[in-house]
Amino acid sequence: MAISDQTTEKVRDRVDIEEVVNDYVTLKKKGQNLWACCPFHQEKTPSFSVSPAKQIYKCFGCGKAGDPIQFIMDIEGIGFIEAIRHLATKYGIEIEEETPKDPEAIQAYNEKESLFIALNFAREFFQNNLNTEEGQSIGLSYFKERGFNPAIIEKFQLGYALDSWDQLLVQAKKSGFETDILLKAGLILERENNPEHYYDRFRGRVVFPIHNLSGKAIAFGARILTQDKKQPKYINSPETAIYHKSDVLYGIYQAKQGIRQEDNCYLVEGYTDVISMHLAGIENVVASSGTSLTENQIKLIKRFTNQVTVLYDGDDAGIKASLRGIDMLLEGGLNVKTVVFPEGEDPDSFARKSGQADFKRFIQTEAKDFIQFKIALFARDAANDPIKKAEAIRQVVASIAKIPDPIVRSVYAKESANLLSMEEDILLTELNRQILKTHQKSSGQFSRETPTPLEEVLPVDREKEENPPAKTLKEERELIRILINYGFEKVSNEMHLCEYLLEEIKELQFETPVYQKILVRYKKALMQGILPKFDHFLKIQDAEIKQAVVDMIAEGREISLNWESRHQIFTRKETDDLSGTTYRTSLRLKSAYLKKMRLEVMGKIKDAPESEVEELLQIHMEITQMKNKIDQELGNVIPSKN
CATH class of the missing domain: 1.10.860 (DNAb Helicase; Chain A)
Incomplete structure (x- = not known):
């Protein structure tokens, strides 16, 4: 449901750029403007300027600029409507909704709002359960065993689902929630042999809330702590009107500012990997939560950075099985590095074992370009086998072919030829063949004849040459x-x-x-x-x-008022x-x-x-x-x- 124009205008009239920005960085007055180190990129000398008179901000380093609403959109990674809601809440402005004429749209909006309320009720319920006798002896003990301190438990809003059939259901009903909404939120299930009778989905498990970009709980992952082969180790919320797992990354809410400031996103697999890295002082980390990486998740990362470092467990079989994720990241226009942990280790176990300083040092020094990583991965198998070596080269070239930028492709092709000790022309020929094959497949054109000149197989580049962008005068x-x-x-x-x-x-x-x-x-x-x-x-x-x-x-520079007055x-x-x-x-x-x-x-x-x-x-x-x-x-x- 849209916010009324009156609410938007009230927000514009009430917000103050200095107050809004001061929530995120400390501003210092210099001349007529206020200055700080930019919250959107790393810098040592302040180039981020705020003009209270004009109600705008501008970074003369990275180019980010706008008004208070745009600042919230940029810093929180949210859309215009969400930014208006955020600022209206901050300034105590009543939000007036514009009622859509379509009854179906009204129903869909109301249902989504109800789901948000129900899920956040459940999140608070699970958190409070950690204070119960059962929650302390089982849930809190597990978190402490993993080294999770009270601050990190609160930061990720971790909780515990009591080992009871319907504790959540009973409490939710007492608070006025309808069974239908609890069912649609994925919090309860219907008994198979007894319709109209329900029970809690999450029981006797520690709970990891999954948040959207604005910090609302939209789903849960829950881990069982007993050895029960009849039950899965993890169970997760089902897809709902507000939760689509292919669009979400675990930890993105807690990581977004760190990703932006570090201009890099660490990508791991599980919930505890993310939390352990936060404990090690590394906050720019998210998890795909055990699912294959998706195009929408890549777009979500790209909203905050173009740099991704993928962290792998030390298991060759697992790494090879997940290589498609690297190709997808490359295809999405991201620059990719990788870190492989020692055999038998993952980010969670290695962080707990090595300590904060050593863990940070390890992931910084061991980060390798994806080309070096992929060549090293296949080199061991292909060392004395020409056929396997040829296949390894094709695998490397296949990844380079995914890169949309022709200049970056060219640089990687040259580097790969050097690392593989082969002639660059041969590698380029294979690269051209793969690009052409991809282009023909996407356009529905197939031909047995493969043109050899590089420009013949880069239609995107030719299009740019034929239609150059207008010159900025x-x-x-x-x-x-x-x-x-x-x-x-x-x-x-x-x-x-x-x-x-x-x-x-x-x-x-x-x-x-x-x-x-x-x-x-x-x-x-x-x-x-x-x-x-x-x-x-x-x-x-x-x-x-x-x-x-x-x-x-x-204004990037100001003339001192003292020049004239003094x-x-x-x-x-x-x-x-x-x-x-x-x-x-x-x-x-x-x-x-x-x-x-x-x-x-x-x-x-x-x-x-x-x-x-x-x-x-x-x-x-x-x-x-x-x-x-x-x-x-x-x-x-x-x-x-x-």
Whole structure:
């Protein structure tokens, strides 16, 4: 269910960028702005700036920028609606829902909300069970045995399900929960031989809540502590309206900030692996929870980093069985490293055995590029067997072929050829064959003839060459910057700067898509009787526009106020002559466009038949004259020959 526009506006009016950011980093005043080390990447010198006057943030290191809502979206990894809810809760703003007209949509929304409430009731119930006699003697004893301290138990909201058929069911019913919701949440089961009679799904087990990105419990994993061959070691919540295991990674809520700050995500297999690594001081870790890695889980990681380090137990058979996960990570555009623990060890056991310092040192020093890892893995089997060696090479090349970036592919191909002591051309031929095969399979085209030139088998790269992206002109950016920052200023008694600027560029079509979009929205606002300032564009739900606008209004450097007040040193400001600044910038843009037009005409002259050359030369001369006139007006003594 959508949040009303009134609630969104109340949030925008009430939130303060300094208060919001201060919840995550410590800001220090320097000049008119506040500064800190960026929470989105590692740095030693602060380049993260917050402007209380403009209510924006901007990192001059990694480029992250936006308003308070965008900051919450970035730092929490959540969407716009979730960010509004987060801030509304922080500021005590009542959330007004927009009721959808579709009855089915209303029912679906209400059901999801009920599931969240029921699951979080269960999570609290399981946590409180650790305080019971049974919970302390069994559940808490198990956690202590694994070295889990009270802080880590609370951090992951670990709990215990009592060894009873219906303790959760009874307590939930007393609290007003309907049986139907408990059933849909996967908390209870229906007796096979006795319909309408139910019992708890989780009984006599320690419980690991699974959280979504905003920290709500959406499912549970539960481990039995007794030796009972009739029961599985772990049981998990079923799929529900709010839990799809292929979309979730265990520990992502606790890890997201660490992943972003370290710019790396450690990927392990189980719940206890994640928790043990947190105990070792490593928080940027998530688990696939024993399931095969999925495309949506990879996309979830990519929201926070492009770097993944996969941690493997020291078991060759298990590693080979899970190699498909590496290929999927590569195909998803992630940079992959691997760490293999000694035989018989996993991240949980090795962390407990080696201690915090040694464990950290081990995973840092043992991290290998996936190419080195894969070659070493197959080398032992293929040492004296040419057939197996050839198959090992194909396996390595198959992984390289998954990488979408052609430059990265090329670098890995060269490195692999060196490591395998073989000619690079042979490896490239096999790489081309595999890429072509994949392309033909995806496009439904099959051919026995394999073209040999590399560019023939990289259709994506050719498409980029044939359709190069529009050149970003700094003059376009500068004009949009002036328009956003000063368009509302008056340059005469009857004219605003925006009217003057738009008249100067009325015949121009911007080539940079984002600047053209801003220009169109600016004109649209004027037609609606709005004289827009920069904050008008921060309310638009277009991330590209918001990023561009913040980049243009954020100030990287400030002139000290002491220069004028104390030292009587006066500096020229662009606001001293806005009309002149705007006019000169528009001339530079026109000059840039004319230069581009002239180059295009020169290209046509080279390929044109003799009958058309004279006309094209005339056009070239006229463009040159116009450009020279503009350049001379700008004070360029020697007109450009290009």
